[in-house]
Amino acid sequence: MNVADDQADVEKVLAGDPSAFEGVVRRWQGPLVNLAYRFCRDRGRAEEMAQEAFLRAFRSLPGWRRESAFSTWLFALATNLYCSELRRIPARTGALDDIPEPRDPRAMDEAYELEDRDRLVRHAVFALPPKYREALLLFYFHDMDISEAAGSLGLPEGTVKARLSRGRDILRRKLSPHFGAPVLEREAS
Amino acid sequence: MRDEELDAILSREQEIAPSSGFVASVMEAVSQQAGAPPPIPFPWWRALPGLAAVVIAAGVLLIAALASILKGAAAAPTAVELPCALAVTLEFAKATRAGWLVLALAISFVSVKLSTLFAANGRHH
Numbered sequence: 001m002n003v004a005d006d007q008a009d010v011e012k013v014l015a016g017d018p019s020a021f022e023g024v025v026r027r028w029q030g031p032l033v034n035l036a037y038r039f040c041r042d043r044g045r046a047e048e049m050a051q052e053a054f055l056r057a058f059r060s061l062p063g064w065r066r067e068s069a070f071s072t073w074l075f076a077l078a079t080n081l082y083c084s085e086l087r088r089i090p091a092r093t094g095a096l097d098d099i100p101e102p103r104d105p106r107a108m109d110e111a112y113e114l115e116d117r118d119r120l121v122r123h124a125v126f127a128l129p130p131k132y133r134e135a136l137l138l139f140y141f142h143d144m145d146i147s148e149a150a151g152s153l154g155l156p157e158g159t160v161k162a163r164l165s166r167g168r169d170i171l172r173r174k175l176s177p178h179f180g181a182p183v184l185e186r187e188a189s
Numbered sequence: 190m191r192d193e194e195l196d197a198i199l200s201r202e203q204e205i206a207p208s209s210g211f212v213a214s215v216m217e218a219v220s221q222q223a224g225a226p227p228p229i230p231f232p233w234w235r236a237l238p239g240l241a242a243v244v245i246a247a248g249v250l251l252i253a254a255l256a257s258i259l260k261g262a263a264a265a266p267t268a269v270e271l272p273c274a275l276a277v278t279l280e281f282a283k284a285t286r287a288g289w290l291v292l293a294l295a296i297s298f299v300s301v302k303l304s305t306l307f308a309a310n311g312r313h314h
Binding site: 018019021022025026029030033034037038043046047050051054055058059117118121122125136140141143144168171 | 192195196198199200201202204205206207208211212214215216218219220222223
Protein backbone atom coordinates (compact mmCIF):
# COMPACT_ATOMS: atom_id res chain seq x y z
CA MET A 1 0.00 0.00 0.00
CA ASN A 2 1.34 3.41 -0.93
CA VAL A 3 1.38 5.85 1.97
CA ALA A 4 1.81 8.82 -0.37
CA ASP A 5 -1.33 7.83 -2.34
CA ASP A 6 -3.38 7.81 0.85
CA GLN A 7 -1.97 11.17 1.85
CA ALA A 8 -2.68 12.68 -1.57
CA ASP A 9 -6.24 11.37 -1.68
CA VAL A 10 -6.95 12.61 1.83
CA GLU A 11 -5.63 16.07 0.93
CA LYS A 12 -7.93 16.17 -2.12
CA VAL A 13 -10.94 15.12 -0.06
CA LEU A 14 -10.17 17.75 2.56
CA ALA A 15 -9.81 20.34 -0.20
CA GLY A 16 -13.41 19.62 -1.23
CA ASP A 17 -13.22 16.71 -3.69
CA PRO A 18 -15.13 13.79 -2.12
CA SER A 19 -14.64 11.64 -5.24
CA ALA A 20 -10.94 11.33 -4.33
CA PHE A 21 -12.04 9.11 -1.46
CA GLU A 22 -12.59 6.35 -4.03
CA GLY A 23 -8.84 5.75 -4.15
CA VAL A 24 -8.83 5.12 -0.41
CA VAL A 25 -11.78 2.74 -0.70
CA ARG A 26 -10.16 0.80 -3.56
CA ARG A 27 -6.88 0.40 -1.69
CA TRP A 28 -8.38 -0.59 1.65
CA GLN A 29 -11.59 -2.43 0.75
CA GLY A 30 -9.93 -5.86 0.94
CA PRO A 31 -8.31 -5.44 4.36
CA LEU A 32 -11.34 -3.74 5.91
CA VAL A 33 -13.84 -6.29 4.61
CA ASN A 34 -11.59 -9.17 5.69
CA LEU A 35 -11.09 -7.69 9.14
CA ALA A 36 -14.87 -7.32 9.48
CA TYR A 37 -15.32 -10.88 8.28
CA ARG A 38 -13.03 -12.18 11.00
CA PHE A 39 -15.20 -10.40 13.52
CA CYS A 40 -18.59 -11.60 12.30
CA ARG A 41 -18.02 -14.60 9.96
CA ASP A 42 -20.80 -13.30 7.73
CA ARG A 43 -19.89 -11.97 4.30
CA GLY A 44 -22.91 -9.65 3.92
CA ARG A 45 -22.55 -8.22 7.36
CA ALA A 46 -18.79 -7.81 6.87
CA GLU A 47 -19.40 -5.62 3.82
CA GLU A 48 -22.00 -3.57 5.67
CA MET A 49 -19.63 -3.02 8.58
CA ALA A 50 -16.76 -2.14 6.24
CA GLN A 51 -18.97 0.35 4.39
CA GLU A 52 -19.90 1.97 7.68
CA ALA A 53 -16.21 2.10 8.60
CA PHE A 54 -15.37 3.89 5.33
CA LEU A 55 -18.22 6.34 5.87
CA ARG A 56 -17.06 7.05 9.38
CA ALA A 57 -13.51 7.52 8.10
CA PHE A 58 -14.79 9.96 5.48
CA ARG A 59 -16.61 11.96 8.14
CA SER A 60 -13.66 11.89 10.51
CA LEU A 61 -10.93 12.74 7.98
CA PRO A 62 -10.53 16.31 9.29
CA GLY A 63 -9.79 14.77 12.68
CA TRP A 64 -6.87 12.65 11.44
CA ARG A 65 -3.91 14.35 13.10
CA ARG A 66 -1.22 12.57 11.04
CA GLU A 67 0.55 11.41 14.18
CA SER A 68 0.33 7.88 12.83
CA ALA A 69 0.10 6.35 9.36
CA PHE A 70 -3.26 6.66 7.64
CA SER A 71 -3.60 2.87 7.69
CA THR A 72 -3.09 2.75 11.48
CA TRP A 73 -5.73 5.41 11.95
CA LEU A 74 -8.12 3.66 9.55
CA PHE A 75 -7.67 0.26 11.22
CA ALA A 76 -8.14 1.77 14.68
CA LEU A 77 -11.36 3.45 13.55
CA ALA A 78 -12.63 0.27 11.86
CA THR A 79 -11.69 -1.93 14.82
CA ASN A 80 -13.47 0.38 17.20
CA LEU A 81 -16.59 0.27 15.03
CA TYR A 82 -16.48 -3.53 14.57
CA CYS A 83 -16.01 -4.14 18.29
CA SER A 84 -18.99 -1.92 19.16
CA GLU A 85 -21.07 -3.48 16.42
CA LEU A 86 -20.31 -7.01 17.60
CA ARG A 87 -20.99 -6.10 21.21
CA ARG A 88 -24.32 -4.63 20.13
CA ILE A 89 -25.33 -7.54 17.89
CA PRO A 90 -23.08 -10.57 18.50
CA ALA A 91 -22.09 -12.86 15.66
CA ARG A 92 -24.28 -15.92 15.26
CA THR A 93 -22.08 -18.52 16.89
CA GLY A 94 -23.12 -20.95 19.57
CA ALA A 95 -21.28 -21.69 22.78
CA LEU A 96 -18.33 -24.06 22.59
CA ASP A 97 -20.10 -26.45 24.90
CA ASP A 98 -22.83 -26.90 22.26
CA ILE A 99 -20.43 -28.86 20.03
CA PRO A 100 -20.56 -32.56 20.85
CA GLU A 101 -17.27 -34.02 21.92
CA PRO A 102 -15.99 -36.75 19.55
CA ARG A 103 -16.30 -40.22 21.07
CA ASP A 104 -12.83 -41.22 20.05
CA PRO A 105 -10.61 -38.58 18.41
CA ARG A 106 -8.25 -41.35 17.15
CA ALA A 107 -11.03 -42.87 15.07
CA MET A 108 -11.46 -39.75 12.94
CA ASP A 109 -10.14 -39.51 9.46
CA GLU A 110 -6.96 -37.35 9.26
CA ALA A 111 -8.32 -34.68 6.89
CA TYR A 112 -11.65 -34.52 8.61
CA GLU A 113 -9.88 -34.30 11.91
CA LEU A 114 -7.83 -31.28 10.82
CA GLU A 115 -10.86 -29.52 9.39
CA ASP A 116 -12.85 -30.27 12.48
CA ARG A 117 -10.06 -29.04 14.68
CA ASP A 118 -9.80 -25.71 12.83
CA ARG A 119 -13.53 -25.24 13.11
CA LEU A 120 -13.49 -26.00 16.81
CA VAL A 121 -10.64 -23.60 17.50
CA ARG A 122 -12.34 -20.76 15.61
CA HIS A 123 -15.57 -21.52 17.41
CA ALA A 124 -13.73 -21.40 20.72
CA VAL A 125 -12.22 -18.02 19.82
CA PHE A 126 -15.73 -16.68 19.23
CA ALA A 127 -16.87 -18.01 22.58
CA LEU A 128 -14.17 -16.00 24.38
CA PRO A 129 -15.08 -12.84 26.31
CA PRO A 130 -14.89 -9.88 23.87
CA LYS A 131 -11.67 -8.31 25.16
CA TYR A 132 -9.70 -11.55 24.68
CA ARG A 133 -11.41 -12.39 21.40
CA GLU A 134 -10.65 -8.93 19.97
CA ALA A 135 -6.98 -9.14 20.98
CA LEU A 136 -6.63 -12.57 19.34
CA LEU A 137 -8.46 -11.57 16.15
CA LEU A 138 -6.35 -8.44 15.69
CA PHE A 139 -3.11 -10.23 16.53
CA TYR A 140 -3.63 -12.83 13.81
CA PHE A 141 -5.07 -10.33 11.36
CA HIS A 142 -1.85 -8.29 11.62
CA ASP A 143 0.28 -11.41 11.06
CA MET A 144 1.08 -11.78 14.74
CA ASP A 145 2.42 -8.24 15.09
CA ILE A 146 1.67 -7.08 18.63
CA SER A 147 2.38 -3.40 18.01
CA GLU A 148 0.02 -3.30 15.00
CA ALA A 149 -2.67 -5.10 16.97
CA ALA A 150 -2.19 -2.69 19.87
CA GLY A 151 -2.41 0.27 17.49
CA SER A 152 -5.68 -0.98 16.03
CA LEU A 153 -7.15 -1.64 19.45
CA GLY A 154 -5.87 1.65 20.86
CA LEU A 155 -4.30 -0.20 23.80
CA PRO A 156 -0.76 -0.42 25.19
CA GLU A 157 1.26 -3.38 23.92
CA GLY A 158 1.54 -4.80 27.44
CA THR A 159 -2.23 -4.93 27.78
CA VAL A 160 -2.57 -6.71 24.44
CA LYS A 161 0.13 -9.23 25.42
CA ALA A 162 -1.65 -9.91 28.71
CA ARG A 163 -4.99 -10.36 26.94
CA LEU A 164 -3.45 -12.69 24.37
CA SER A 165 -1.91 -14.79 27.10
CA ARG A 166 -5.13 -14.95 29.09
CA GLY A 167 -7.15 -15.66 25.94
CA ARG A 168 -4.87 -18.55 25.04
CA ASP A 169 -5.14 -19.94 28.57
CA ILE A 170 -8.91 -19.93 28.32
CA LEU A 171 -8.76 -21.53 24.85
CA ARG A 172 -6.45 -24.28 26.09
CA ARG A 173 -8.76 -25.03 28.99
CA LYS A 174 -11.86 -25.01 26.80
CA LEU A 175 -10.31 -27.13 24.06
CA SER A 176 -8.65 -29.74 26.24
CA PRO A 177 -11.76 -32.00 26.38
CA HIS A 178 -11.97 -31.87 22.57
CA PHE A 179 -8.30 -32.51 21.84
CA GLY A 180 -7.36 -35.49 23.90
CA ALA A 181 -3.79 -36.30 24.85
CA PRO A 182 -3.36 -38.81 21.96
CA VAL A 183 -3.86 -36.08 19.35
CA LEU A 184 -1.32 -33.80 20.94
CA GLU A 185 1.16 -36.61 21.51
CA ARG A 186 0.91 -37.76 17.89
CA GLU A 187 1.56 -34.22 16.66
CA ALA A 188 4.42 -33.67 19.06
CA SER A 189 6.21 -36.79 17.77
CA MET B 190 -2.98 -27.27 22.99
CA ARG B 191 0.33 -25.52 22.36
CA ASP B 192 0.72 -21.90 21.21
CA GLU B 193 2.38 -23.00 17.96
CA GLU B 194 -0.64 -25.13 17.06
CA LEU B 195 -2.97 -22.29 17.86
CA ASP B 196 -0.85 -19.87 15.82
CA ALA B 197 -0.86 -22.26 12.88
CA ILE B 198 -4.64 -22.70 12.93
CA LEU B 199 -5.57 -19.07 13.48
CA SER B 200 -3.07 -17.77 10.92
CA ARG B 201 -4.59 -20.05 8.28
CA GLU B 202 -7.46 -17.72 7.63
CA GLN B 203 -9.71 -17.79 4.57
CA GLU B 204 -9.48 -14.48 2.67
CA ILE B 205 -12.62 -13.10 1.06
CA ALA B 206 -12.82 -10.66 -1.83
CA PRO B 207 -15.27 -7.74 -1.55
CA SER B 208 -18.18 -7.98 -3.99
CA SER B 209 -17.83 -6.15 -7.31
CA GLY B 210 -20.30 -3.41 -6.36
CA PHE B 211 -18.72 -2.66 -3.02
CA VAL B 212 -16.70 0.41 -4.07
CA ALA B 213 -19.68 1.89 -5.93
CA SER B 214 -21.92 1.30 -2.96
CA VAL B 215 -19.48 2.99 -0.56
CA MET B 216 -18.95 5.94 -2.91
CA GLU B 217 -22.69 6.41 -3.30
CA ALA B 218 -23.01 6.62 0.47
CA VAL B 219 -20.03 8.98 0.59
CA SER B 220 -21.62 11.25 -2.06
CA GLN B 221 -24.85 11.39 -0.07
CA GLN B 222 -22.86 12.18 3.02
CA ALA B 223 -20.90 14.90 1.24
CA GLY B 224 -24.08 16.46 -0.15
CA ALA B 225 -25.86 16.52 3.19
CA PRO B 226 -25.71 19.78 5.18
CA PRO B 227 -23.37 19.66 8.16
CA PRO B 228 -25.06 18.80 11.46
CA ILE B 229 -26.09 21.83 13.48
CA PRO B 230 -24.26 21.95 16.78
CA PHE B 231 -26.23 22.32 19.98
CA PRO B 232 -26.78 26.05 20.62
CA TRP B 233 -24.75 26.22 23.83
CA TRP B 234 -24.53 30.04 23.81
CA ARG B 235 -28.29 30.43 23.63
CA ALA B 236 -28.85 27.74 26.24
CA LEU B 237 -26.13 28.99 28.57
CA PRO B 238 -28.24 31.52 30.55
CA GLY B 239 -30.92 28.92 31.18
CA LEU B 240 -28.44 26.24 32.16
CA ALA B 241 -26.57 28.65 34.44
CA ALA B 242 -29.84 29.64 36.12
CA VAL B 243 -30.67 25.97 36.73
CA VAL B 244 -27.26 25.25 38.22
CA ILE B 245 -27.32 28.35 40.46
CA ALA B 246 -30.85 27.65 41.64
CA ALA B 247 -30.00 24.02 42.43
CA GLY B 248 -26.86 25.10 44.28
CA VAL B 249 -28.70 27.71 46.34
CA LEU B 250 -31.41 25.21 47.24
CA LEU B 251 -28.84 22.58 48.23
CA ILE B 252 -26.82 24.99 50.38
CA ALA B 253 -29.94 26.30 52.06
CA ALA B 254 -31.18 22.76 52.73
CA LEU B 255 -27.81 21.72 54.16
CA ALA B 256 -27.68 24.81 56.35
CA SER B 257 -31.14 24.04 57.71
CA ILE B 258 -30.21 20.42 58.38
CA LEU B 259 -27.01 21.44 60.17
CA LYS B 260 -28.94 23.98 62.22
CA GLY B 261 -31.44 21.28 63.15
CA ALA B 262 -28.62 18.86 63.97
CA ALA B 263 -26.95 21.39 66.26
CA ALA B 264 -30.20 21.87 68.14
CA ALA B 265 -30.91 18.13 68.51
CA PRO B 266 -27.86 16.15 67.35
CA THR B 267 -29.37 12.71 67.93
CA ALA B 268 -32.67 13.32 66.20
CA VAL B 269 -31.54 14.03 62.63
CA GLU B 270 -33.11 11.60 60.16
CA LEU B 271 -33.97 11.80 56.50
CA PRO B 272 -37.73 12.47 56.89
CA CYS B 273 -36.84 15.17 59.38
CA ALA B 274 -34.37 16.70 56.95
CA LEU B 275 -37.01 16.60 54.23
CA ALA B 276 -39.51 18.31 56.49
CA VAL B 277 -36.98 21.02 57.32
CA THR B 278 -36.28 21.54 53.63
CA LEU B 279 -39.98 21.79 52.82
CA GLU B 280 -40.50 24.22 55.66
CA PHE B 281 -37.60 26.27 54.39
CA ALA B 282 -39.00 26.21 50.90
CA LYS B 283 -42.35 27.45 52.21
CA ALA B 284 -40.74 30.17 54.27
CA THR B 285 -38.57 31.43 51.42
CA ARG B 286 -41.39 31.26 48.87
CA ALA B 287 -39.75 28.55 46.82
CA GLY B 288 -42.53 28.97 44.30
CA TRP B 289 -40.41 31.71 42.76
CA LEU B 290 -37.53 29.31 42.53
CA VAL B 291 -39.70 26.73 40.79
CA LEU B 292 -40.91 29.45 38.44
CA ALA B 293 -37.30 30.39 37.65
CA LEU B 294 -36.50 26.77 36.91
CA ALA B 295 -39.54 26.48 34.67
CA ILE B 296 -38.54 29.64 32.77
CA SER B 297 -35.04 28.22 32.33
CA PHE B 298 -36.46 24.98 30.99
CA VAL B 299 -38.71 26.84 28.56
CA SER B 300 -35.79 29.01 27.38
CA VAL B 301 -33.73 25.88 26.66
CA LYS B 302 -36.61 24.27 24.78
CA LEU B 303 -37.23 27.47 22.78
CA SER B 304 -33.56 27.79 21.86
CA THR B 305 -33.51 24.21 20.50
CA LEU B 306 -36.77 24.90 18.64
CA PHE B 307 -35.31 28.06 17.05
CA ALA B 308 -32.20 26.15 16.07
CA ALA B 309 -34.33 23.45 14.43
CA ASN B 310 -36.32 26.10 12.53
CA GLY B 311 -33.08 27.72 11.36
CA ARG B 312 -31.96 24.38 9.93
CA HIS B 313 -35.16 24.05 7.84
CA HIS B 314 -34.95 27.59 6.38
